[in-house]
Amino acid sequence: MEGILFPRGVVEGPEDLDAYRSRGGYQAVGRLGELSPQDVIARVDASGLRGRGGAGFPTGKKMALTLECPETPRYVVMNGGEDEPGSNKDRVLMENVPHLLLEGIIVSAYAVQAEKAYLYINHGYGAATRSVETAMREAREAGYWGEDVAGSGFGLELVLVAAPSNYVAGEDTAALEVIEGKEPLPRQKPPFPVTAGLFGKPSLVNNVETFGNIAPIVAKGPEWYRSFGTRESPGTMIFSLGDEMERPGVYEIPLGTPLRRLVEECGGGLKGGKGIKAILPGGPSSGFLLPDHLDIPLDHASLREAGSSIGCGVVKVLAEDDSVVDEVARIADFFARESCGQCPACRMETNMLAALIKKVQQGQGSDALTDQFGKVLAFNKGKGFCSLINMPGPPIESAVRLFPDEFRGA
Numbered sequence: 001m002e003g004i005l006f007p008r009g010v011v012e013g014p015e016d017l018d019a020y021r022s023r024g025g026y027q028a029v030g031r032l033g034e035l036s037p038q039d040v041i042a043r044v045d046a047s048g049l050r051g052r053g054g055a056g057f058p059t060g061k062k063m064a065l066t067l068e069c070p071e072t073p074r075y076v077v078m079n080g081g082e083d084e085p086g087s088n089k090d091r092v093l094m095e096n097v098p099h100l101l102l103e104g105i106i107v108s109a110y111a112v113q114a115e116k117a118y119l120y121i122n123h124g125y126g127a128a129t130r131s132v133e134t135a136m137r138e139a140r141e142a143g144y145w146g147e148d149v150a151g152s153g154f155g156l157e158l159v160l161v162a163a164p165s166n167y168v169a170g171e172d173t174a175a176l177e178v179i180e181g182k183e184p185l186p187r188q189k190p191p192f193p194v195t196a197g198l199f200g201k202p203s204l205v206n207n208v209e210t211f212g213n214i215a216p217i218v219a220k221g222p223e224w225y226r227s228f229g230t231r232e233s234p235g236t237m238i239f240s241l242g243d244e245m246e247r248p249g250v251y252e253i254p255l256g257t258p259l260r261r262l263v264e265e266c267g268g269g270l271k272g273g274k275g276i277k278a279i280l281p282g283g284p285s286s287g288f289l290l291p292d293h294l295d296i297p298l299d300h301a302s303l304r305e306a307g308s309s310i311g312c313g314v315v316k317v318l319a320e321d322d323s324v325v326d327e328v329a330r331i332a333d334f335f336a337r338e339s340c341g342q343c344p345a346c347r348m349e350t351n352m353l354a355a356l357i358k359k360v361q362q363g364q365g366s367d368a369l370t371d372q373f374g375k376v377l378a379f380n381k382g383k384g385f386c387s388l389i390n391m392p393g394p395p396i397e398s399a400v401r402l403f404p405d406e407f408r409g410a
């Protein structure tokens with residue numbers, strides 16, 4: 001399948017500078033002398049690109065907000081924390097197409113007139129780190145970053161930073177704390193990083209995959225980009241399928257592709273030809289879907305209408321003999337474990353939910369008990385510095401709504 005990030009449709013190992021250039025790489029950087037920062041932002045904005053780190057915020061808007069802030073210096077951060085269970089796309093991109101990412105970062109830094117960009121990479125990602133390091137060296141020698149980027153007069157420094165391997169360390173403001181040499185603890189917002197980010201200065205923080213889309217958009221134009229995907233979710237997106245599938249792995253497909261094609265054609269269905277009981281289409285913080293939803297288009301609006309979300313593209317499929325309660329218990333335990341603990345509401349909520357679901361697993365489930373989920377969630381909603389506090393809600397509440405009998409005990 002033809003894609004934007006992997007145009008040959010397959011991943012062919014680390015792509016070096018010559019290979020990247022031979023397929024049109026660094027053309028966007030080569031045009032920085034003739035494009036103003038506003039021109040670059042206008043292209044990204046017109047493309048309709050939305051962040052691929054989970055929240056789906058419009059990337060062009062974020063760039064504009066960063067550039068509009070008069071404070072300097074400004075910074076760019078590539079968020080390669082990637083600790084969501086089942087997510088592999090950022091690792092695969094960093095390992096295989098590092099120059100595509102570097103070009104996206106360089107063009108974005110020019111767009112917001114940043115003087116330094118940090119590449120924040122999960123410290124467990126050895127091969128990805130080495131691949132990005134090699135690409136940084138090659139690109140520096142070729143003059144794509146440094147004092148004068150490709151003769152445009154714009155100067156940029158790139159710095160690699162190891163990200164701690166815990167979930168919250170991927171939250172954008174926690175990443176900024178780590179880059180500043182502190183513990184990975186999210187900051188209270190507002191202010192948002194676009195106005196007061198790294199060292200209190202305007203900062204553009206984007207996901208690895210988001211940066212992968214920037215250079216092709218700037219080089220080939222927003223109309224080309226919009227030839228993939230839907231009106232409100234343009235482009236392609238990389239989805240991760242887990243080991244429960246016949247063919248696990250990462251797949252780049254146009255947004256708006258029916259879920260069925262991803263599950264059946266890409267993933268080959270569940271191992272052993274098992275029937276499907278439920279699907280979590282956007283990772284552990286998304287709402288469950290039923291097999292009736294298999295024809296739903298994978299895009300932001302369609303999944304929202306169906307009571308779920310696209311997240312960062314981790315699709316988990318439950319087999320007919322899987323227990324939804326066990327899955328929800330794993331999710332609740334994950335959030336309880338990964339809550340950083342600095343917000344009492346989050347610490348309390350995630351621990352209470354995990355304890356309540358354990359009771360269901362022990363056969364003590366009842367309508368009165370499941371009513372508690374909603375109460376705990378409603379009481380704590382939005383009371384944390386980051387959105388982890390809101391994450392257990394969609395899977396738990398949708399599971400109780402769609403599979404009430406499983407929560408009613410033995």
Ligand SMILES: Cc1cc2nc3c(=O)[nH]c(=O)nc-3n(C[C@H](O)[C@H](O)[C@H](O)COP(=O)(O)O)c2cc1C
Binds near residue numbers: 050052079084208210
């Ligand atoms: C608990 C938590 C963990 C997160 N982990 C990541 C991560 O590993 N990588 C990532 O890009 N975004 C992660 N995010 C989202 C970031 O805070 C931020 O929205 C994202 O980096 C913005 O980039 P985008 O606009 O390109 O999506 C996380 C958010 C939360 C609340």
